[in-house]
Amino acid sequence: MRCRYACGSAEHELGRRAFLRQSGRGVAGMGLAGLVSGLGGMVTGTPAVADAMRRGGKQILNIFLHGGVSQLETWDPKPNTDTGGPFRTIATTVPGLHLCELLPCTARQMHRLAVVRSLDTKNGDHARGVVEMTTGRKQMPGADFPHLGAVSAKALLPDSFSLPAHILIRSSPGKRNVESEFHKAAYLGPRFASMAIYDCKPPQLATGPTSSADGNLDQLRNDLRRSLNQRFAGRRRTADTEAYNFTFDQARDLLAQSDVFRIERESMADQERYGGSEFGRHCLLARRLLEHGVPYVQVNHADYDTHHENFDFHIEQLGEFDQPFARLVEDLAERGLLETTVVCVMSEFGRTPKINKTYGRDHWGTAWSVVMGGAGVQPAAVIGRTNANGTQVTDREVDHGHIFHTILRAVGVDSGGEFQVGGRSFPIADPARKPIEELLA
Amino acid sequence: MTNESAMPVDPRKLELVRELGHDRPLTACHWEPGSRFLYCGAEDNLVHRWELASGTRTAMAAHDSWVRAFASSPNGEFLYTGGYDGRLITWSAAAENPVPLRAIEAHDGWIRALAISGDGRYLASCGNDRQINIWDAASGARLQSLRGHTTHVYQLIYAKDARRIFSCDLRGVVFEWTVESGVGRELVTVKALHEYDTTFRADIGGARCVAARSDGEQIALGGISNVSNAFAGIGEIVVALLNSQSGKIDQVLQAKDKTQGTTWGVAHHPDGFWIGVSGGAGRGWLYFWKGDESHEFHRVELKHDGRGMSLSPDRRQLAVAHADMQLRIYAIGGP
Numbered sequence: 001m002r003c004r005y006a007c008g009s010a011e012h013e014l015g016r017r018a019f020l021r022q023s024g025r026g027v028a029g030m031g032l033a034g035l036v037s038g039l040g041g042m043v044t045g046t047p048a049v050a051d052a053m054r055r056g057g058k059q060i061l062n063i064f065l066h067g068g069v070s071q072l073e074t075w076d077p078k079p080n081t082d083t084g085g086p087f088r089t090i091a092t093t094v095p096g097l098h099l100c101e102l103l104p105c106t107a108r109q110m111h112r113l114a115v116v117r118s119l120d121t122k123n124g125d126h127a128r129g130v131v132e133m134t135t136g137r138k139q140m141p142g143a144d145f146p147h148l149g150a151v152s153a154k155a156l157l158p159d160s161f162s163l164p165a166h167i168l169i170r171s172s173p174g175k176r177n178v179e180s181e182f183h184k185a186a187y188l189g190p191r192f193a194s195m196a197i198y199d200c201k202p203p204q205l206a207t208g209p210t211s212s213a214d215g216n217l218d219q220l221r222n223d224l225r226r227s228l229n230q231r232f233a234g235r236r237r238t239a240d241t242e243a244y245n246f247t248f249d250q251a252r253d254l255l256a257q258s259d260v261f262r263i264e265r266e267s268m269a270d271q272e273r274y275g276g277s278e279f280g281r282h283c284l285l286a287r288r289l290l291e292h293g294v295p296y297v298q299v300n301h302a303d304y305d306t307h308h309e310n311f312d313f314h315i316e317q318l319g320e321f322d323q324p325f326a327r328l329v330e331d332l333a334e335r336g337l338l339e340t341t342v343v344c345v346m347s348e349f350g351r352t353p354k355i356n357k358t359y360g361r362d363h364w365g366t367a368w369s370v371v372m373g374g375a376g377v378q379p380a381a382v383i384g385r386t387n388a389n390g391t392q393v394t395d396r397e398v399d400h401g402h403i404f405h406t407i408l409r410a411v412g413v414d415s416g417g418e419f420q421v422g423g424r425s426f427p428i429a430d431p432a433r434k435p436i437e438e439l440l441a
Numbered sequence: 442m443t444n445e446s447a448m449p450v451d452p453r454k455l456e457l458v459r460e461l462g463h464d465r466p467l468t469a470c471h472w473e474p475g476s477r478f479l480y481c482g483a484e485d486n487l488v489h490r491w492e493l494a495s496g497t498r499t500a501m502a503a504h505d506s507w508v509r510a511f512a513s514s515p516n517g518e519f520l521y522t523g524g525y526d527g528r529l530i531t532w533s534a535a536a537e538n539p540v541p542l543r544a545i546e547a548h549d550g551w552i553r554a555l556a557i558s559g560d561g562r563y564l565a566s567c568g569n570d571r572q573i574n575i576w577d578a579a580s581g582a583r584l585q586s587l588r589g590h591t592t593h594v595y596q597l598i599y600a601k602d603a604r605r606i607f608s609c610d611l612r613g614v615v616f617e618w619t620v621e622s623g624v625g626r627e628l629v630t631v632k633a634l635h636e637y638d639t640t641f642r643a644d645i646g647g648a649r650c651v652a653a654r655s656d657g658e659q660i661a662l663g664g665i666s667n668v669s670n671a672f673a674g675i676g677e678i679v680v681a682l683l684n685s686q687s688g689k690i691d692q693v694l695q696a697k698d699k700t701q702g703t704t705w706g707v708a709h710h711p712d713g714f715w716i717g718v719s720g721g722a723g724r725g726w727l728y729f730w731k732g733d734e735s736h737e738f739h740r741v742e743l744k745h746d747g748r749g750m751s752l753s754p755d756r757r758q759l760a761v762a763h764a765d766m767q768l769r770i771y772a773i774g775g776p
Contacts, residue, residue: 067672082484085484087506087525088505088506302641303643308671308674313641313643316643357721357745357764357765358702360672
């Protein structure tokens with residue numbers, strides 16, 4: 001019995017192919033099971049929403065400092081107070097704006113960036129913080145919202161784009177449980193979930209089987225597969241068979257563009273400029289992916305969970321962060337990409353103003369900071385304020401919801417709009433929050 | 442100028458005799474050779490001088506960050522302080538309101554430790570710029586910069602003959618430097634003093650305190666060992682005894698019950714035992730080791746976590762800088 005797979009119109013056919021192409025991107029790091037299960041919920045944006053969202057060439061770079069970076073050792077220093085710690089401040093390229101002395105390179109890029117110093121996210125739990133900062137929603141039992149990367153991929157993905165739209169660059173997790181760091185697409189379906197790149201190694205599909213060295217043999221094999229598939233699909237085409245087909249198409253696309261993931265293709269001079277650290281290599285790869293038009297790139301840097309000897313470890317970790325991040329911002333600006341790319345540096349929360357008995361700082365969501373910049377963001381802005389020793393927000397309190405809205409608005413997405421998924425409407429961002437208007441250019 | 446007592450002491454008769462309070466957590470303490478003053482660093486960018494006879498505290502302001510490194514001239518006339526601001530300051534110690542006699546931008550980054558030669562002529566400093574600088578104590582002139590460490594230099598100490606300096610960095614690498622030539626050699630890596638936490642991808646370790654045995658034959662390096670979680674400070678207190686002649690580790694001193702924390706202060710008592718103070722997850726303790734056995738022969742729980750320790754010139758009292766803002770003085774009783 002023939003499966004009535006679709007109405008057969010050209011418009012539907014195009015949408016279905018695009019859907020499947022994107023599904024496979026999301027599944028590249030997830031396995032086929034995730035792809036197949038994700039096919040149950042077709043996602044369609046209303047034309048008006050889709051048009052509004054697909055602003056040409058806009059991209060997002062999110063740097064996530066895992067573990068909870070200290071706002072006092074970065075963006076909101078309080079030197080010579082009971083909570084300030086041992087570090088001094090340094091001037092930046094923005095008159096009157098000072099950062100912690102651990103960020104000398106970043107300080108020279110602050111005219112391109114903005115600081116929000118007034119987050120109160122009322123949370124001190126790692127997993128919850130990661131979820132809330134990257135979904136813009138309060139975590140609640142039974143509620144599952146898509147990651148910023150998934151939302152961005154859906155909103156910003158060009159129709160003809162053949163690379164994954166939502167890429168996470170991170171260290172290999174090793175033995176660590178990183179379930180909370182996976183980028184879920186929730187109701188948007190797995191096609192918008194992240195494809196992870198570990199330790200700057202190209203994704204597995206991009207490296208291909210060893211036999212691929214013989215291009216002619218591969219071509220013959222694919223032609224045969226396609227021919228058989230077409231015969232099969234003519235009588236028994238299902239979503240599952242399309243998913244299998246896509247997996248092969250995805251592999252072929254990635255193989256054809258595997259160079260995109262190889263930072264060794266960058267000049268030696270650039271590789272040296274970004275330094276030899278893993279985070280430096282990740283930032284260079286992020287630049288490369290953004291130059292190739294990937295709509296959402298996230299780079300994770302770990303770890304900042306400094307309950308013990310916070311100051312020593314922030315020297316160590318921010319020493320890795322500062323130069324590559326500043327280089328990346330500078331390069332994006334010089335190449336014109338900062339005009340179309342929103343840059344954000346976030347964490348799951350900040351760290352306690354109170355210094356504990358082992359020179360550590362603990363979890364703290366009450367008064368902390370996020371940095372943004374680039375497309376649509378007012379450069380050199382300083383939003384909000386904390387009190388003299390950083391224990392409270394005293395002006396313009398915001399939370400993860402406001403940041404989520406603001407990032408999307410900065411790339412031209414109507415964050416007050418809705419996604420249509422399987423006939424249901426889902427607000428793109430938390431309807432109870434709004435963008436930080438004064439931060440938008 | 443020391444005033445060592447001929448009367449032996451017994452650590453089992455330790456008694457808390459005095460508490461000097463401040464309004465910020467303390468970071469270090471230093472008993473000057475004349476016994477008139479005790480100095481402290483705190484989480485407030487100041488140097489605090491307590492006159493012991495009166496209990497008067499005088500705040501000495503000139504640093505722009507925390508201070509954890511102290512040294513005194515042999516007669517106690519001058520105090521030298523090294524701050525996390527990289528500044529090396531010389532003070533007239535006994536002035537009613539001490540002001541800096543000299544301030545030198547000595548290091549790029551934190552100064553972590555100071556050491557003075559036995560004759561008081563030379564001062565050595567080390568810090569996060571991986572350097573050791575040797576200064577003419579009288580003029581403040583920099584005589585040498587010693588480079589060889591590849592990570593932050595945490596501690597240093599002069600050998601008894603003042604011809605050599607031993608230094609230890611974050612990764613537990615010990616260098617021996619010949620002062621006259623400025624030549625250094627990597628002596629040993631004290632594995633007990635360093636871990637690379639693969640989960641958090643960070644180094645933890647280094648010598649957090651240093652002291653020489655009274656005869657100069659051993660150098661004690663204290664810190665944290667067997668770290669299973671760097672960012673939570675889950676590790677055990679440790680002191681490694683380095684043979685200053687052979688360059689080998691003679692003994693590793695630990696706590697019988699594997700107390701969690703860091704050894705923040707160490708001293709050798711001329712009666713033949715080592716003293717260590719700890720703070721951390723396992724709370725604050727004073728440990729007493731004989732040196733030929735790895736486990737302590739006695740220990741005393743403190744009221745709070747220790748962050749620094751200094752033995753009095755007469756070797757009959759111990760000062761401990763605490764995280765709870767108290768400087769506590771303990772008398773080591775007689776037999």
